[in-house]
Amino acid sequence: MKIEEDEKMNKIMSTISALTILIVAILLPYTCAIAQNPEWVVYDTSNSGLPSNCISSIAIDGSGTKWIGTFGGGLAVFDGSNWTVYNTSNSGLPSNEVFSMAIDGSGAKWIGTDRGLAFLDGINWMVYDTSNSELPSDSVFTIVIDDSGTKWMGGTDGFGQGGSGLTSFDGTTWTVYNTSNSDLPHNAITSIAVDNSGAKWIGTHGGGLASFDGINWSVYNTSNSALGDDRIASIAIEGNGTLWIGERYGLSSFDGSNWTGYELPKVGYGSTSIASLAIDDSGIKWIGMGFRNSAMSFFNGVGLCRYDNETWVFYDTSNSGLPSDNISSIVIDTEGNKWLSTTHPEFQFISSGVVVFSEGGAVAVNDEQRTPSQPSTFKLDKNYPNPFNPTTTISYSLLEAGSVELLIYDLRGRIVKSLQTGYQSVGSYYTQWNGLNDQGLGVPTGVYFARLQVGNFTQTIKMIYLK
Numbered sequence: 001m002k003i004e005e006d007e008k009m010n011k012i013m014s015t016i017s018a019l020t021i022l023i024v025a026i027l028l029p030y031t032c033a034i035a036q037n038p039e040w041v042v043y044d045t046s047n048s049g050l051p052s053n054c055i056s057s058i059a060i061d062g063s064g065t066k067w068i069g070t071f072g073g074g075l076a077v078f079d080g081s082n083w084t085v086y087n088t089s090n091s092g093l094p095s096n097e098v099f100s101m102a103i104d105g106s107g108a109k110w111i112g113t114d115r116g117l118a119f120l121d122g123i124n125w126m127v128y129d130t131s132n133s134e135l136p137s138d139s140v141f142t143i144v145i146d147d148s149g150t151k152w153m154g155g156t157d158g159f160g161q162g163g164s165g166l167t168s169f170d171g172t173t174w175t176v177y178n179t180s181n182s183d184l185p186h187n188a189i190t191s192i193a194v195d196n197s198g199a200k201w202i203g204t205h206g207g208g209l210a211s212f213d214g215i216n217w218s219v220y221n222t223s224n225s226a227l228g229d230d231r232i233a234s235i236a237i238e239g240n241g242t243l244w245i246g247e248r249y250g251l252s253s254f255d256g257s258n259w260t261g262y263e264l265p266k267v268g269y270g271s272t273s274i275a276s277l278a279i280d281d282s283g284i285k286w287i288g289m290g291f292r293n294s295a296m297s298f299f300n301g302v303g304l305c306r307y308d309n310e311t312w313v314f315y316d317t318s319n320s321g322l323p324s325d326n327i328s329s330i331v332i333d334t335e336g337n338k339w340l341s342t343t344h345p346e347f348q349f350i351s352s353g354v355v356v357f358s359e360g361g362a363v364a365v366n367d368e369q370r371t372p373s374q375p376s377t378f379k380l381d382k383n384y385p386n387p388f389n390p391t392t393t394i395s396y397s398l399l400e401a402g403s404v405e406l407l408i409y410d411l412r413g414r415i416v417k418s419l420q421t422g423y424q425s426v427g428s429y430y431t432q433w434n435g436l437n438d439q440g441l442g443v444p445t446g447v448y449f450a451r452l453q454v455g456n457f458t459q460t461i462k463m464i465y466l467k
Contacts, residue, residue, distance in 0.1 A: 039429060040321025044353030049083020050076050053353045055341030058331045059101040059109070066339060067109060068354060069098030075111065092125025093118055102143045102151070110151055112140030117153065134174035137164035146194045154189020156205055163188035166202055166212075183217035184210055193235040193243075201243060203232030209245060226252050226259035236277035236285070244285060246274025251287065278330035278338070284308050286338055288327030303327065304340065304357070311390075311434055315357075319384070319393040320430045323352035380406075380452040380459040383433075387464035391434045394419070394450055394461075401425045402454050408433060408463075409449045416443055419450075435465050442467075 044053050052073030059067045068076040074087030074096040086093050093111070100112035111118040116129030116138045129138050141155040141163075150170045156163040165178030165187045178187050186207025193201045199213040208221030208230040221230050227247060234246035243254045251262040251274055276288035287305040303316030303325040316325050324342040331339045340355040378399050383392045396406065404424045408417040416437045420429075433450075435443055445467045451460045 039358050039424070039427070041356040042321070042323050042353055043078070043356070044323075048353070049078070049085060050353055051085050051087065054343045055328065055354055056098055056343055057101050057329050058339050058341050058354065059103050060331055060333055060339070061103050061107055061109075064333060066354075067101055067103070068341070069101050069111065070096070071098070071343065072096055074098065075101075086120075092120075092127060094127045094129070099139070099141045099155075100143045102145045104145050104149055104151075110143055110145065112143045112153065112155075114139050116140070117143070117151075128169075133169075134167075134176065135169075136167060136176050136178075139164070142189060142192055144192045144194055146198060146200070148198075152192050152194070152200055154192055154202065156188040156190065163205075165189065166192070166200075177212070182212075183219060184212075185219045185221070190231075190233055191235045193237050195237050195243070196241055201235050201237070203235050203245065205231050208232065209235075220254070220259075225254070226261035228252065228261055231273075233273045233275050234277045234288075236279050238279050238283060239281075240283075244277050244279065246277050246287065248273045250274070276327055276329045278332050280332050280336060282308075286330050286332070288330050288340060289325070304330075304338075313391060313432055313434070315430075319395075319432075321357075321428070322355060324355075378452075378454055378457040378459070380450065380461055382461055383450065383463050387466045389435070389466045391432050392463060392465075393430060393432050395428065395430045396452050397428045398424060398426055398454060400455070405451075405453045406431065407451050409451060410443070411447055416448060433463075435467075 043050055050068070052070035054071040055068060056071055057069040061067065064080070066078045068078065070076060074085055074093055075098055077084040087096050088094070095113040095115040097114045098111060099114065102110045104110065107122065109120045111120065116127050117135060117140050119126040128135055137155050139155040140153050143151060143153045145151050150168055153167045154163065154165070165176055165184055166189055168175045177184050179185070184202065186204035188205040189202060190205050191203035195201065199211055202210045202212065204210065208219060208227055209232055211218045221227060227245065228250035229247040231248040232245060233248060236244045238244065241256060245252045253260045274287055274289060278286045280286065285307040287307060289302045289305065303314060303322055304327055306313040315322055317323065326342055327340050328343040329341045333339065336358065338357040340357060342352040342355060376399065377397065379397045381395045383394045385392060394406070398404065401424065404420050404422065406420040407415055408419065410416050417433060418438055419431050419433060437443055443465060445465055448463045448465055449460050450463060451458065
């Protein structure tokens with residue numbers, strides 16, 4: 001009986017070995033369908049014409065040219081190939097400390113600095129300050145332009161305790177709103193947004209959120225809304241009109257009737273502020289966490305967050321191409337590329353220039369501009385964490401450009417998820433898998449394989465998903 005049992009066990013083990021070999025064989029030849037993969041590109045003073053790595057703001061004009069404000073380096077302009085720098089020595093820019101920018105319907109640039117508001121029509125410069133206009137302060141921290149062309153500006157005193165209130169300029173008339181002549185709850189203005197009806201939404205540092213329709217004011221704070229903090233850092237408005245508000249330690253939304261408060265998994269008291277918000281055409285929220293103004297500058301950032309109304313995905317220096325976890329502004333171009341500014345004026349050594357992120361790999365840059373440096377080999381790294389729940393990060397390196405497939409398989413050799421299919425340039429890439437298949441359904445607990453194929457190169461790693 002013992003011999004027969006041993007023979008049965010040997011047959012079972014042989015069968016398991018044969019199945020294992022079969023699974024590996026199945027994984028080798030598979031192809032698959034379309035998917036997306038992140039791509040990160042960094043522009044800094046070492047590989048571009050940026051005059052400073054401390055970036056305050058980014059604006060994109062109608063031709064796709066990027067206008068990049070810096071702390072200390074003035075204004076940089078990048079058309080995709082060439083860089084131009086405007087500063088106090090070669091232009092009418094009144095200061096090299098650029099805080100904010102907006103572009104009007106004619107393409108003219110309005111630039112907020114610590115020495116007034118600068119205007120550039122493409123050729124001529126003009127500066128408005130407290131000496132030649134009714135601007136109440138020379139510090140213009142934030143600026144937006146409404147559909148009528150009126151400029152709306154605000155600022156803080158640098159410590160978040162005071163400011164000059166809200167100022168509008170229609171090209172002829174200056175109007176100042178503050179706590180003494182309006183229902184504005186605080187004079188320190190950190191952010192402004194204009195909704196589809198033309199109403200202005202004003203974030204303050206300590207007074208919560210105010211709305212102004214040109215006649216009436218409404219104020220929302222921690223006592224009458226879902227706001228978790230009265231110190232507002234950023235505002236973005238979704239296509240359907242829903243307002244998203246970044247606070248010092250949290251995120252809220254308001255659809256005109258209902259408030260919702262969100263506790264981001266990585267954001268907590270004393271850790272960071274929601275410094276910037278942007279919403280793409282698909283309604284996905286992109287949340288930058290880190291420095292926004294000097295009143296919040298002592299809090300370290302935790303990188304970039306993607307929120308699709310269901311899942312939070314975090315990108316930071318440990319799992320992506322981000323060179324810094326302090327994201328101060330986000331702008332999305334017509335191709336869907338996210339342009340991120342990294343900044344920390346009091347600690348400029350943790351400022352890392354401009355970061356461009358594209359989930360679809362649409363960013364086109366020269367190889368010498370790619371970050372990190374060009375890999376020395378093809379490689380698929382082990383995913384981290386492993387085992388994982390709910391998300392794991394997969395990184396890989398491409399020695400040569402070519403058609404890339406990164407696929408997830410189950411134990412039966414079936415394709416579960418297509419993470420990347422298509423051409424990619426030389427470089428290092430990072431992507432994440434959240435345990436969903438190509439149909440958007442959650443997969444069961446178990447063993448899965450990630451397989452990278454580029455030309456004749458193939459590598460497979462084993463992953464364990466736990467619910």
